[in-house]
Amino acid sequence: MKNLWLVLCIHVGLLLGKSFGAHFSQQPSDKVIVAGKSVTLPCVVIGYRGVVQWTMDGLALGAERDLPGWSRYSVVGEPSLGEHNLHIEGVELSDDAIYECQATQAALRSQRARLTVLLPPGDPMIPGSPVANVLLDVPYNLTCLAPIAKPAAEITWFRDGKKLDSAIYTKELLSDGKSEGSASSLLITPSLADTGSSYTCHVRNEALPEGREKSVTLSVQYPPKVTLSVEPPTITEGGSVTFLCSAVSNPEVSRYRWAKGGVPLAVSGDKYTVEVDHTFFTAPVSCEVSNSVGASNVSTAVNVFVAYLAPGPYHLYLSTVLSNGNTLLLTKVTREDAGVYVCKAIVPRMGTTEKEVTLMVRGPPVITSEAHYESILGGKARMECVIESTPAPDRIVWAWDKQSLEEGSWGRFSVETQVTEVGVVSYLVIDGTEQSDFYTEFNCSAINQYGEDSVIVSLRQQATLPLTFLLIAVGLGTLCIFVLVITSILCCRRPKKAVKDSQILAVDVSGSEPSVRHPSDSEEDLKEPLVRTKKKTRGMR
Ligand SMILES: *[C@@H]1O[C@H](CO)[C@@H](O)[C@H](O)[C@H]1NC(C)=O
Ligand SMILES: *[C@@H]1O[C@H](CO)[C@@H](O)[C@H](O)[C@H]1NC(C)=O
Ligand SMILES: *[C@@H]1O[C@H](CO)[C@@H](O)[C@H](O)[C@H]1NC(C)=O
Numbered sequence: 113m114k115n116l117w118l119v120l121c122i123h124v125g126l127l128l129g130k131s132f133g134a135h136f137s138q139q140p141s142d143k144v145i146v147a148g149k150s151v152t153l154p155c156v157v158i159g160y161r162g163v164v165q166w167t168m169d170g171l172a173l174g175a176e177r178d179l180p181g182w183s184r185y186s187v188v189g190e191p192s193l194g195e196h197n198l199h200i201e202g203v204e205l206s207d208d209a210i211y212e213c214q215a216t217q218a219a220l221r222s223q224r225a226r227l228t229v230l231l232p233p234g235d236p237m238i239p240g241s242p243v244a245n246v247l248l249d250v251p252y253n254l255t256c257l258a259p260i261a262k263p264a265a266e267i268t269w270f271r272d273g274k275k276l277d278s279a280i281y282t283k284e285l286l287s288d289g290k291s292e293g294s295a296s297s298l299l300i301t302p303s304l305a306d307t308g309s310s311y312t313c314h315v316r317n318e319a320l321p322e323g324r325e326k327s328v329t330l331s332v333q334y335p336p337k338v339t340l341s342v343e344p345p346t347i348t349e350g351g352s353v354t355f356l357c358s359a360v361s362n363p364e365v366s367r368y369r370w371a372k373g374g375v376p377l378a379v380s381g382d383k384y385t386v387e388v389d390h391t392f393f394t395a396p397v398s399c400e401v402s403n404s405v406g407a408s409n410v411s412t413a414v415n416v417f418v419a420y421l422a423p424g425p426y427h428l429y430l431s432t433v434l435s436n437g438n439t440l441l442l443t444k445v446t447r448e449d450a451g452v453y454v455c456k457a458i459v460p461r462m463g464t465t466e467k468e469v470t471l472m473v474r475g476p477p478v479i480t481s482e483a484h485y486e487s488i489l490g491g492k493a494r495m496e497c498v499i500e501s502t503p504a505p506d507r508i509v510w511a512w513d514k515q516s517l518e519e520g521s522w523g524r525f526s527v528e529t530q531v532t533e534v535g536v537v538s539y540l541v542i543d544g545t546e547q548s549d550f551y552t553e554f555n556c557s558a559i560n561q562y563g564e565d566s567v568i569v570s571l572r573q574q575a576t577l578p579l580t581f582l583l584i585a586v587g588l589g590t591l592c593i594f595v596l597v598i599t600s601i602l603c604c605r606r607p608k609k610a611v612k613d614s615q616i617l618a619v620d621v622s623g624s625e626p627s628v629r630h631p632s633d634s635e636e637d638l639k640e641p642l643v644r645t646k647k648k649t650r651g652m653r
Contacts, residue, residue: 134158134160134218136157136158138154139154140153144230145203146203146229147203149203150202150203151199151200153211155213155222157194157215157220164214164216166212168211170212184202184204200227207229208227208229208262208290209227210225210226210227211226211227230262230263230318231291232319233261233317234258234261234324237259238327238328239255239257242328243328243329246330246331246333247332247405248332248334249303250301251299253297253299254298254299254311255295256326257293257294257295258293259293261291261315262292262319264292267281267294267313267315269313269314271309271310278298279297280296281294304332307332309329311327312328313326313328332362333403333404334361334405335361335405335408336359336402337361337408338409338410339357339410340356340410345414347414349390350388350389351388352388353385353388354385355412357384359408361401363405364403365382365401365402368380368401370397370398370399371400372396373391374395396411398412440455451470452470453470455467455469474502475563478499478501478565479557480498481497481569482569484570484572485569486574487571489547490545491545493542495540495569496538496540497538498536500535501558501560504560505536505559506559508536508558509558509559510554511554511555524543524544524545526543540569550570550572550573553568553570554571555567
């Protein structure tokens with residue numbers, strides 16, 4: 113009875129198979145998969161009991177379910193239910209192909225299914241990373257490589273986190289015919305500001321949407337930048353000077369070399385201390401600093417000169433060297449430039465010679481005076497104003513109330529003029545002062561072709577004291593001191609008015625030689641190195 117049912121069922125099955133035919137109830141379809149994952153392509157055949165096999169790009173994989181020779185491949189599912197699914201373990205790029213499931217005896221073929229295998233990019237490579245040594249101002253090709261990926265990796269550059277768009281992208285199909293290599297080049301011209309900046313290369317494709325990145329830090333290298341200083345900058349012959357060769361460099365300094373007038377010196381550090389003589393004036397000292405990318409050579413001469421002490425309270429300093437050539441050019445001359453200039457010629461090993469030239473600066477008069485003078489009522493009063501003027505003033509006028517006086521006398525008033533070393537001194541003398549004189553403003557003015565100046569002077573009444581013997585003695589003592597003070601004031605007096613620099617002042621040169629204006633007048637001037645030294649002589653005007 114049991115056998116009978118079985119036979120019946122088989123007969124029914126065969127009957128159905130014959131009447132409806134064998135067919136696929138599930139077929140493989142196109143799939144995209146990332147390498148390394150596993151995949152199962154479905155194939156279920158109903159109403160069929162014969163051989164089922166798979167093809168890959170038209171090549172049959174075999175009839176056995178464990179597919180010998182294809183270690184990662186197997187046919188899985190329940191055969192009695194017609195399941196012949198193709199399972200691929202750990203998909204590789206070589207599995208990227210077109211698959212078909214075939215029921216051979218029924219001449220059935222499934223639809224063709226494309227299995228697309230994606231390959232994520234590996235770590236990008238930047239030659240030189242993590243630190244790329246680049247040369248200052250020399251164009252450098254910063255390249256990022258994403259060697260194997262499918263599809264080709266996109267590459268993006270960032271500088272210090274900011275996206276860059278100037279890179280050039282290239283890709284190529286590799287020999288397996290499936291994966292691609294890509295590269296992105298960024299042409300940079302390093303500046304000093306690029307030192308320490310970080311360039312990041314980011315690679316991604318569909319298989320690795322988040323991507324990967326690699327960074328490189330720039331180290332900008334350059335030959336040493338050298339400054340050679342001399343301490344002290346000017347020196348008298350026989351004094352000791354130190355040359356300091358300071359260099360900024362990347363990479364670090366590897367060597368210092370020194371020479372004097374082209375002759376190498378036995379010095380190796382960044383300092384050279386030596387006693388100077390006149391040869392340092394003509395043979396410059398040079399310092400050459402090297403690092404692994406280059407060398408820089410700088411040189412300097414030393415101002416070696418003989419010290420001068422000029423007379424007067426303002427020149428107790430060492431004079432300054434104003435020029436080493438055979439001319440001295442002064443631009444924007446001011447009153448302060450007036451004075452005595454010394455031109456000194458040094459002939460190495462022969463000696464020195466010098467000449468003085470006086471520079472006078474022409475301009476409007478400058479008057480200095482006390483604001484008040486004292487006098488006893490009924491006594492004699494004497495007011496003065498000192499006029500500094502080159503050329504000499506054309507007129508000196510004293511004016512008060514409605515009166516004015518240039519010279520001679522008028523009633524109680526008289527004018528006296530005196531030419532001194534300091535300038536022209538003009539006195540207004542009142543013989544027998546009256547009360548009103550102490551309320552009057554006296555205006556002393558002077559004029560020359562460049563302009564004029566004036567000051568207001570007034571009189572103050574002095575208390576009359578009983579003339580005791582003691583007071584006469586004290587008075588005499590005070591008078592002595594007063595005379596001394598006045599004398600020193602007159603000697604050292606300075607103009608109280610500032611002269612604007614923009615003021616146009618004529619320049620007159622007087623002296624023993626016209627060589628300031630005409631340096632070629634004397635042939636000897638050209639042959640010898642010249643040093644001009646200015647003596648400041650403000651107190652003498
Ligand atoms: C930069 O280097 C890459 C790789 O070496 C090269 O393919 C590219 O042509 C170079 N680009 C320039 C502008 O030199
Ligand atoms: C620096 O250059 C000058 C001029 O070319 C040369 O005379 C001198 O010897 C050089 N200095 C050094 C230390 O090489
Ligand atoms: C003094 O006299 C001069 C020349 O006459 C004049 O220019 C100037 O204004 C006078 N000064 C005063 C304060 O009156």
